[in-house]
Amino acid sequence: MSLLRLAARMGRIQPSATLALTARAKELAKQGHDVVALTAGEPDFDTPEDIRNAAAERLRKGGNVGRYTPASGLPELRKAVAEKFKRDNALHYSAEEVMVSCGGKHCCFNMVAALIDEGDEVVIPAPYWVSYPEMVRFYGGRPVIVDTSGTGFVLTPEALKAAITPRTRMLIVNSPSNPTGAVWSADDQRKLAAVLEGTEIAVMADEIYEKLVYDGQHVSFASLSNDAFNRTVTINGVAKAYAMTGWRIGYAAGPKHLIAAMGALQSHSTSNPTTIAQLATLDALAKDPIELPQWRRQYQQRRDAIVAGLSAIAGVKCAVPGGAFYVFPDFRAWMGKRHGDVQIKDCTSLCEALLAKVHVAGVPGCEFGAPGFVRFSYAASDAELAKAVQRISKFATELA
Ligand SMILES: Cc1ncc(COP(=O)(O)O)c(C=O)c1O
Numbered sequence: 495m496s497l498l499r500l501a502a503r504m505g506r507i508q509p510s511a512t513l514a515l516t517a518r519a520k521e522l523a524k525q526g527h528d529v530v531a532l533t534a535g536e537p538d539f540d541t542p543e544d545i546r547n548a549a550a551e552r553l554r555k556g557g558n559v560g561r562y563t564p565a566s567g568l569p570e571l572r573k574a575v576a577e578k579f580k581r582d583n584a585l586h587y588s589a590e591e592v593m594v595s596c597g598g599k600h601c602c603f604n605m606v607a608a609l610i611d612e613g614d615e616v617v618i619p620a621p622y623w624v625s626y627p628e629m630v631r632f633y634g635g636r637p638v639i640v641d642t643s644g645t646g647f648v649l650t651p652e653a654l655k656a657a658i659t660p661r662t663r664m665l666i667v668n669s670p671s672n673p674t675g676a677v678w679s680a681d682d683q684r685k686l687a688a689v690l691e692g693t694e695i696a697v698m699a700d701e702i703y704e705k706l707v708y709d710g711q712h713v714s715f716a717s718l719s720n721d722a723f724n725r726t727v728t729i730n731g732v733a734k735a736y737a738m739t740g741w742r743i744g745y746a747a748g749p750k751h752l753i754a755a756m757g758a759l760q761s762h763s764t765s766n767p768t769t770i771a772q773l774a775t776l777d778a779l780a781k782d783p784i785e786l787p788q789w790r791r792q793y794q795q796r797r798d799a800i801v802a803g804l805s806a807i808a809g810v811k812c813a814v815p816g817g818a819f820y821v822f823p824d825f826r827a828w829m830g831k832r833h834g835d836v837q838i839k840d841c842t843s844l845c846e847a848l849l850a851k852v853h854v855a856g857v858p859g860c861e862f863g864a865p866g867f868v869r870f871s872y873a874a875s876d877a878e879l880a881k882a883v884q885r886i887s888k889f890a891t892e893l894a
Pocket residue numbers: 535596597598599600623668671672700702731732733739742743744
């Protein structure tokens with residue numbers, strides 16, 4: 495037993511399951527196995543060349559690129575983010591209502607830290623992104639999980655109403671969604687906004703997949719009404735739209751006092767996000783990447799191919815996701831079956847068996863609050879996706 499006892503709050507969180515499975519798949523690949531890893535949540539494209547070249551030039555020139563910036567981000571970047579929100583989302587924020595953090599995830603963390611006290615409740619529609627409940631629990635809050643698998647992965651106003659108690663402090667809205675890819679329409683969201691009117695419930699609108707929509711249209715929750723605007727923190731970043739996951743830049747916009755509180759917290763934790771990454775984001779945000787339409791076309795083709803492939807397998811139901819780059823098929827009909835010596839008792843044992851037997855890696859739905867489902871990322875080549883479908887089909891024929 496170590497001398498170093500961990501803080502009690504560490505017992506409330508688990509390491510990211512997505513990263514753990516990705517690591518296992520990589521380990522198998524290193525041992526020489528031909529693994530199709532569809533676990534990671536990042537584009538398989540390079541950061542656009544003009545952004546990389548501009549960053550290289552800035553580094554060559556030196557100067558402030560090697561220095562700290564204000565904790566909440568470069569003033570010109572906060573202004574550029576406010577411009578982006580105006581241009582793309584009809585949201586009118588001042589630069590003081592915007593802050594820049596080390597990724598969209600960091601924005602979410604700052605927001606939860608700034609708002610959630612012990613015992614506060616946060617309504618999280620399931621399936622949810624794995625990190626939301628962990629962040630809430632870390633700060634002593636209580637995630638109130640609302641299952642949306644019976645309503646097309648859309649939270650209904652009735653379900654929201656039923657989940658609200660006097661302790662409710664926040665609702666999380668993530669459209670397009672990770673893991674389901676569901677895109678909530680303006681009408682879906684307007685009904686939720688109406689339920690919140692007259693309450694003091696904050697909304698975290700995580701819009702990181704905004705640019706990756708194939709059916710329907712992205713709508714920012716904060717754009718629905720004045721009331722929605724005043725209670726929402728809109729979170730976005732460059733990771734998914736610009737294929738810049740490794741640069742670690744996200745941004746948040748919302749009520750000035752809340753953004754200031756999140757900035758104060760950040761000033762004592764990470765200080766500023768990396769200066770060169772902020773400058774690269776400044777270059778990026780001037781316009782959508784020229785590659786984006788092409789990426790979107792490719793994602794959509796891959797989506798159509800993997801949905802068709804999975805849907806043709808006996809017992810698998812696969813909804814067509816409107817956005818992001820994930821499919822979230824329902825494997826509940828496989829639960830209780832056997833594959834050779836392995837009993838498929840839940841989605842975790844299914845994912846373990848798929849990885850061990852046919853070398854296809856996906857993430858178990860129970861990690862996202864949806865037992866019996868599996869998330870596959872289609873940010874992978876056509877050939878890899880075809881191979882995955884073919885192997886899962888083969889696995890299916892061997893089930894008893
Ligand atoms: C729903 C959702 N929100 C936020 C993020 C975080 O993105 P970033 O890389 O900017 O931290 C992710 C990344 O996977 C995500 O899926």
